[in-house]
Amino acid sequence: MNRILVLVRHGQSEWNLKNLFTGWKDPDLTEKGVAEAVAAGEKLRDLRIRFDVAYTSVLTRAQHTLRLILDGIGQADLETIRDQALNERDYGELTGLNKDDARARFGEEQVHIWRRSFDVPPPGGESLKDTATRVLPYFEAEILPRVLKGENVLVAAHGNSLRALIMELEGLNGEEILARELDTGIPIVYRLSEDGEIVSKDVLKD
Template identity: 70%
Template sequence: MSERLLVLVRHGQSDWNLKNLFTGWKDPGLTEKGVAEATAAGQRLKALGLSFDIAFTSALTRAQNTCSLILEQLGQTGLQTVRDQALNERDYGDLSGLNKDDARAKWGEEQVHVWRRSYDVSPPGGESLKDTVARVLPYYCQEILPRVLRGERVLVAAHGNSLRALVMVLDRLTPQTIPSMELETGVPLVYRLNADSTVASKQVLTA
């Protein structure tokens, strides 16, 4: 039987994560810590004896670099890698580039919390988590899942919110529970799927 392996990894710490800024579709690079996190993620996958047939990542540098660093550790630098903005981080609109504390001072703690953590309320000019799910899930169903079900081993290096959309489906979470679920930077989630696309097993490869 083929393996039906799907590994999800949130990019390593970015410069704007460090500075506590809303990032969204802006394109800062990884910090030194972010590079170390991505490298360590690759080492943990290698220690499990895993390798991949294809990788998917977003159109943003921090996810692409994370993907490359992981593949470097696995000795798979030439692996086919598909980049698509369908996997981009949630677009924070007018909040993008703002310090989270400054945003709280401007709009109030409660309003910023609603924008960050509610499922279907979008910040001005941006996307809600529901909007992000509506963008990510069709791409997953059309491009990624069929490959996994055919037995290809698939790596997805993306972002906190785009991966939340996938975890929501895989872990059968509700719109009420998904916003509070945190995905750590650089920590691989190793899923093995059944033939009907449900989850057979899940491993979280923390340090």
């Protein structure tokens, strides 16, 4: 029996649209983001997966995405667990800055290092390594055990918190996961064996 784990990055947020570093700030979805979440629900409905539990962060954009997906698959009353362990990477002093303005303020090379190195955090914020240190213990203690006992689990979260999960699931190193782009509103469907090995992976793009 395959065990199903589905990961979905939230739909486009208001700050994604404005090209701002968002982190733990709490903008909602744009109209496009709502449409992406609705489309994600339609794709999952076509697979006819019945989920046993859903997980999300404490941030509005992820929770809104999850609600729209659950409405779309006819599981609006599904048990849903929210935890800040699944929040986006904290961008510290970059939070709220337009990415072009950040380059002008700190220098293009420095901003590139903060964005694309595995273990160098921006001032007052988290690196991807720090984010993984926060996310992975929660995943291993709360989410993965439910998958491994045969439950179908849906996680709606953020680009970097999901990168941490994917790094663990796929055995990637820091450079490999940093090169992995996650599109907004696109479900990634993993089927796992009883020992947590990946049997198959499907990215539900159009």
